[in-house]
Amino acid sequence: MDMPDPKTGPVPTGYFRWEPEEDDVLICRAVRDETHDVKTFVFAPRFKRQFEFVSGQFLTFEFEIGGETIHRCYTISSPPSRPDTVTITVKRVPGGPISNWLHDEFRPGMMLRCTIPMGDFSWAGMQDQKFLFLSGGSGITPMMSMARSAFDHALVSDIEFIHAARTPADIIFRDELEFMGKRNHSIKPTFICEDDAVFERWPGFRGRFDRAKLEMICPDFKERVVFTCGPAPFMKAARRIFEDCGFDMSRYHQESFNFDSFTEEAQDEINVATEIIETPLTIFQIEFTKSGRVVECPENMTVLEAARRAGLRLPSSCSKGLCGTCKSNVKAGTLDMQHSGGIRQREIDAGKALLCCSKPTSDLVIER
Template sequence: MSSCLNGSAEPARERLTAPGAWNAEADDVLVCRAVRQETHDVRTFVFGARTPQRFDYRPGQFLTFAFEIGGETIHRCYTISSAPTRPDVVSITVKRVEGGPVSNWLHDTMRPGKEVRALGPMGEFSCFDHPAKKYLFLSGGSGVTPMMSMSRTFHDLAEPRDVAFVHSARTPADIVFRTELELMAARDPGFRFIPICERDAPAERWHGFSGRISLPMLALAVPDFREREVFVCGPAPYMAGVRKMMADAGFDMARHHEESFNFEELSGAEQAAAEQAGEALDAQPTPAEVKTFRVEFSKTRRFVDCPENVTVLDAARKAGMRLPSSCTKGLCGTCKSKLVSGTVDMKHAGGIRQREIDAGMALLCCSKPTSDLVVDR
């Protein structure tokens, strides 16, 4: 026996005989176990529970993290890139984005042993919710992560599924999980990996599909794509292009599923969201009998008038305020904020714990004021 164990039980064995599933309501702390370099600007962060526990989730779901950065709590959602078939740890895979407050903090400071808080798993973007014999996974950039979780799951279970995985990247050097995906394709005749690159990498000339995904390219790579259940994830322009491409091809869009979290692109996303919020509010005249409340954002010292039938987030966006958010359904927790004073009517979908509500927290995307408010933002 190794002397470093001092006669104690093997730690790995203890973790593999975990008594139950990790429950964020009981203990929301995760410990970083490993950091793995995937590409020059993408890393995978592996987390485990503080005590031996296992993770129960559907491939494609996400976790909402509460990161303490610069004295501020920032909530971000990251899709799980690991597979539930390997339940003792859970992983997220993050691309470093220039100016991105969270991605840069993770790359620069997250190390084995460091603790973070998380909520979840959550989300309805999963192959388990849409069983099929044939799948088409379409991803762009960091959108590879949920597809990787699904692919790893089917591979581990040796499921007789026909999966075509088409991934778009800038260069060969930017293909995340390239070696593993190529190995899975070599071992499993039912799994095909089709990467598309916009251009060559400095150290590698690309000989595969080049440019951006198009209908002729897809028809050549996956001729039977109309017969498949389709999952799409990537940047907003990528998903919009794929959505139009599939609709133009006459695809049954009831079998088209998509998800995206563009947290590091808040400027453009917030501008579009502000326009949408304004249009929605302008299209819904406020009757005279509807009360309007005053919402104060204490940190920015901004004031917003918010009708009782409008969410605080929509009112703030219409006023031009930049507030982090993503799902707008009370699911992801990104817009979670402290109510210094006042009350709201909040109808959430699981993105906040009861103890947080009891402590005065609220999700602004699904909270309508029932009094004047002061929000710690």
């Protein structure tokens, strides 16, 4: 009998899968403190259902805060081997409206709307047996889902797990990773701290992640598949280290959601659009009702790009029509939207659109 690949998620029989098209509301079952500024939120469907996803995917939640609807995506930190609940792990960000609301106001029993799990930052389907997980700060969550799945299924995969944190007190999932490492020797966690904590002097690797530490911790890294996630500067530095080492970058995978700046892909598209704009194009007027701003948008540019180029800071993340973060109400006008699943048909029918993948075909009025 063919055995299911544990990396692709559970294959239970006789169960009902959670279908957000039928009921997109999740109820919070528990809130757990991970560090002084990181909490894990445990969710379950309102009715008896089970989640189906692969490690590394994310969920996009809808928040109603201060009379405004805000969409944010969070990577799933729980493994697919525990399908009755799903968890997200959120770090408090100074001034961040969502993270602070979750930490201060959100409690068990409260509910949020959510989309299906999405994203392709995953080891699902890979036949490789040697992996290097490299994370910084709250970027640990997708790799933690993979490691938990490996532990639950007693996989024989060889996993080097390197996590960088500011201090020992900031190491997310420290106790659990150390426990998994002791019980399953194929999972080998190593922590790097920049400084000591108030009540703990750090005896391990110190400073920032660099090539020397990589070669000491994981001398056979060139034989592994690498997954990396963390803050933008961490990601940029890590990628440069592997490129300089002559690593086969086809075996290097990274994921990072950044709500404050363009992704590299989006910036490339903007540069291309800047070059093309010199040719005759139809220019449309885009009015944003909340800010009162009106910007010009050529027919070959997305609404999000035009807004950003005009200095408007609109929420976005994937820039691929996938996560739903930039979802907005279109009050008037028409557009061409080429999304990748980040919006439902009923939302489109209600006049919503994803600005990151929508190009105007007329003047627009957008509720932003």
